[in-house]
Amino acid sequence: MSGQDFGPSAAAADLERRDVLAGGLVGGIGILATLPAGEAEAAAVAVRGETSSRLSVTINQAPHDVDIDNRVSLLDLLRERLGLFGTKKGCDHGQCGACTVHIDGRRVASCLTPAVQTSGRSITTIEGIAQGDKLHPMQAAFIEHDALQCGYCTPGQIMAAIACVGEGHATSPDHIREYMSGNICRCGAYANIVAAILSAAPKMERE
Amino acid sequence: MMQPFSYFRPTSLAEAVNSAARVQNARFIGGGTTLFDLMKLDIEVPTTLIDVTAIPGLTGIEAETHQLIIGALARMSDVAAHPIVRDQYPALSESLWKAASQQLRNMATVGGNLLQRTRCPYFRGGEPYRCNKRAPGSGCSAKDGIDRGLALFGGSDACIANYPGDWAIALLAFDAEVEVVGLGGVRRIRVEDLHREPGTTPHIETVLRPGDFISRILVPTTKSARASTYHKIRDRESYAFALTSAAVGVEMDGKRFGDIRIALGGVGAKPIRARAAEALLKGQPYSREIALQAGEAAFSGVRTSPHNAFRVPLGIQTVADAIDIAVKRA
Numbered sequence: 001m002s003g004q005d006f007g008p009s010a011a012a013a014d015l016e017r018r019d020v021l022a023g024g025l026v027g028g029i030g031i032l033a034t035l036p037a038g039e040a041e042a043a044a045v046a047v048r049g050e051t052s053s054r055l056s057v058t059i060n061q062a063p064h065d066v067d068i069d070n071r072v073s074l075l076d077l078l079r080e081r082l083g084l085f086g087t088k089k090g091c092d093h094g095q096c097g098a099c100t101v102h103i104d105g106r107r108v109a110s111c112l113t114p115a116v117q118t119s120g121r122s123i124t125t126i127e128g129i130a131q132g133d134k135l136h137p138m139q140a141a142f143i144e145h146d147a148l149q150c151g152y153c154t155p156g157q158i159m160a161a162i163a164c165v166g167e168g169h170a171t172s173p174d175h176i177r178e179y180m181s182g183n184i185c186r187c188g189a190y191a192n193i194v195a196a197i198l199s200a201a202p203k204m205e206r207e
Numbered sequence: 208m209m210q211p212f213s214y215f216r217p218t219s220l221a222e223a224v225n226s227a228a229r230v231q232n233a234r235f236i237g238g239g240t241t242l243f244d245l246m247k248l249d250i251e252v253p254t255t256l257i258d259v260t261a262i263p264g265l266t267g268i269e270a271e272t273h274q275l276i277i278g279a280l281a282r283m284s285d286v287a288a289h290p291i292v293r294d295q296y297p298a299l300s301e302s303l304w305k306a307a308s309q310q311l312r313n314m315a316t317v318g319g320n321l322l323q324r325t326r327c328p329y330f331r332g333g334e335p336y337r338c339n340k341r342a343p344g345s346g347c348s349a350k351d352g353i354d355r356g357l358a359l360f361g362g363s364d365a366c367i368a369n370y371p372g373d374w375a376i377a378l379l380a381f382d383a384e385v386e387v388v389g390l391g392g393v394r395r396i397r398v399e400d401l402h403r404e405p406g407t408t409p410h411i412e413t414v415l416r417p418g419d420f421i422s423r424i425l426v427p428t429t430k431s432a433r434a435s436t437y438h439k440i441r442d443r444e445s446y447a448f449a450l451t452s453a454a455v456g457v458e459m460d461g462k463r464f465g466d467i468r469i470a471l472g473g474v475g476a477k478p479i480r481a482r483a484a485e486a487l488l489k490g491q492p493y494s495r496e497i498a499l500q501a502g503e504a505a506f507s508g509v510r511t512s513p514h515n516a517f518r519v520p521l522g523i524q525t526v527a528d529a530i531d532i533a534v535k536r537a
Contacts, residue, residue, distance in 0.1 A: 051211035070214045070256070073243070093244050094311055106284075106313045112243050113314065114236070116214050117258055160310065167309070181445035182308020 053116045059084070060128030068115050075099045075110040078125060086126035086155045090184070097183030100156040100163075101125050107163035109182075126155035129162065137207060138162050141200035142193075149187035157183050161197045162204070170201040209246050216258040220265075220388055220422065223257055228390050228418025230255045235420060237280060238314035240307070241323045248333060250341055260316075265422055268292065275426040279318025279385075283374070284309060286317050296426065297536070298435035298454045302377035302472075305439045308446050318421040321375050321385065321401065322413065325368035326448055327357055339365045340409040355514040356450065359506075359522075361476030366409030369476060370402060371448050376472035377437050379480055380454040383426040389419040402477035431456035431466045434537035438529035439472070440521060449473030451522040453481075453505075453529040459537040464488040469530075471505060474522055481505035484526065493534050495527070502526035 056065050059082065066081060075092070078084040078101070087110060090098030094112040101110045102124040129136040138158050141147070148154045160183045164170050169179035176194050185193065217223040227233045234253040236242050237260060245251040265278035270291045277286060286292055287303035303312065306320075329336040329348040337346035349357055349367050358369040378398045385396050401413055415421075426432070435456030441447035452472035458465040467488050469481040484505040491497055502523035509519055 050213050053214055070212055071209045071246075093247065094240055097308065097310060100310055107310050108314050109240075109308075109310045112238075112240050112311070114214075114239055114243055114256070117236070117239065117260070163309070169309070178445050179309050182310050 053119075055115060055119050057115075057118050057120070058122040060123070060125060070114065070116050072115045073111050074101070074103075074113040074115045074118055074123070077115040078110065078123075084125055084127055088152055088155055090153065090156075095184075096153070096156075097160055098153050098156040100159040100183065102159060102163060105163075105166070107160050124159075126159060129158070136162065137203040138165070138196070138200045141196040141203070145192045145196035145199065146189075147192040147196040148185075148189050153183060153185045153187075157185065157193055161193070161200070164197065165201045165204050170197050173198065209249065210252050210254075212246075212253050213255045214258065215255060216261050218261050218263070220262050220420065223259055223262060224388055224390060224418050224420050226255075227257050227420070230257075233257055235259050235319075237316035237319040238282070238311075240311050240315045241319070245324065245331075248331060250331065250333065259420065265318075270295070271428075273428050275428065277317055277424040277426070279421045279423055280316050282313055283307070283315045283317055283320060284312035287312065296381070296432045296435065298377045298380065298432065298437045298456055299374075299426070301437035301439075302373040302454060305437060305445075306373045317374060317424060318385075320372060321378075321398070321421060321424075322415075323372050324412070326371045327368035328353070330368055340368055340405070340412075343408070343410045353514055354512050356448070356473075357515065358476040359474045359509045359511060359515060359518060360471075360479055361404045363405045363407065363409070363476075365407050366405035366476070368405070368409065369473060370478055371473075372478070373437060373439060373449060373452060373472055375402070375478045376452060376470045377435075377454040378424065378426065379478045380435070380456055380468040380470035381426055381429060381432050383424060385421045386423040386425060387415065387419050388422045389416060393422075395425070398478070399480060404476050429456070429466065429468075430458040431468050434458065434533050435468070436529050436532040436536065437472075438525055438532060440525050451518055451525040453522075453526045455526070455529040455533045457530070457533045457537050459493070459534065462492045464491055464493065469501065469505060469526060471522065471526070474509075474518060481526070483507065488530070493530075495531070498527040498530040499523060501530060 052069050055068050075089055078087050087101055088098040090096035092111045094109040099110040100107050103121050138161050164179050170176050173194050176197050232253055233255040236256045236258050242251055265280040267278045268289050269276045283303045287300050293300045327349055330338045330340050336348040339347055347366055357367045375398055383398045387394055387396055437454045439449050439452040449472045451474055454470045456468040467485050469484045471479040471481055484501040487504045488501050505526050506519050506522050
């Protein structure tokens with residue numbers, strides 16, 4: 001990302017271009033009228049006030065087209081609309097990590113992600129990481145190291161842990177503890193979770 | 208119950224700014240980690256969300272000779288891990304990776320982060336608590352309540368909520384500015400001037416106007432940024448808001464302090480620059496004693512309550528420890 005898509009004065013340049021279109025930006029009321037047709041139409045959608053959207057999203061490599069209320073979180077889309085119950089709702093406020101999924105390979109809190117923002121993106125949930133009957137190395141390591149008790153936080157822990165390894169943050173127990181701190185385990189299985197991640201990391205890198 | 212809202216994803220800055228200024232009670236949304244959270248609590252009730260993440264050209268990081276330029280739509284995790292930020296501005300990197308969790312840092316933008324709202328439990332708690340920030344004129348339940356984590360500096364009779372962020376504290380220490388695009392054009396605002404003290408209008412938190420969009424963050428190049436740290440003390444070691452924090456950068460002239468920057472986090476109604484502490488150190492030789500004196504200067508005259516008084520000695524120690532860390536890096 002180092003400067004690739006970043007003009008030295010991208011914002012100013014964008015405004016200057018509009019400036020020309022609008023005939024001067026100072027006090028630039030009515031610029032909307034001068035926007036290209038497509039943009040003006042899009043802006044009008046907001047003003048018109050549609051409160052639902054058509055969403056096209058890829059989930060575990062399968063395409064989905066759904067009409068959603070704009071208020072729906074990605075977590076509720078997965079669980080309530082698509083029947084993917086693996087992703088768990090803990091706090092619903094981004095504080096516990098139980099809802100962790102990957103969007104375009106990066107871990108996020110699905111409870112704080114408006115589903116409408118994920119159009120065109122690729123989402124991976126706990127249901128999408130095994131290959132047929134073969135568990136993901138992180139799933140196998142969680143079983144081997146008894147890294148759970150009640151299991152409610154486990155899908156979020158595993159999705160966070162896979163990302164933690166992929167980011168290069170699973171190089172020591174301290175590092176793992178810091179970069180897994182967004183996933184709370186009420187049963188306190190932390191020691192075994194750290195052990196599972198340490199053991200899965202080299203296996204993931206081999207695969 | 209979250210109120211229905213329309214959603215719109217413009218692909219240019221002009222379109223975003225125009226729409227935001229025209230539509231009543233519209234909000235920009237980037238990562239949504241604050242906004243969507245507060246919408247679930249019915250504290251933010253926008254009629255329209257303008258998703259700014261498709262605006263091109265605002266996710267990069269560029270090091271020029273005299274300044275570092277960070278696109279406002281860059282995600283916290285990416286800026287924290289960027290080699291130039293990590294190596295040449297460690298306080299900036301640390302302020303980001305010591306905030307939130309990696310999941311939230313992957314979502315949240317560095318522009319939106321500056322505008323995150325307070326974690327005051329009476330603000331977030333909704334009814335029956337009174338809150339002049341959430342419901343202007345209703346009063347402040349925090350003043351007679353559990354103010355353990357709230358502001359030690361800059362509060363008013365109307366509000367003692369603290370500014371919760373870390374990133375703004377580190378930016379403030381190094382005289383950063385934000386580039387703001389609005390209906391009137393492009394202007395720059397010092398991070399120091401961006402946030403307002405609550406006074407009698409705690410619901411007005413920044414100097415931004417409707418439609419204003421933070422497009423870039425500009426950090427002047429200084430030697431003190433290289434020898435810097437963001438030292439953050441929390442109730443637990445990770446994934447918590449600051450009880451006290453200090454962003455410190457130093458340029459040493461031999462054993463004596465040359466340029467020195469100190470800003471305080473977690474303790475103010477807005478980000479705080481500790482200029483008295485900076486002045487006390489300037490030109491003096493380093494010692495642990497003088498670092499503690501600087502901490503005391505930073506917290507002199509502060510008003511406390513039985514719940515939050517412990518954060519004064521903690522804050523003094525935090526400043527002194529941050530100075531020690533920065534001096535070791537010089």
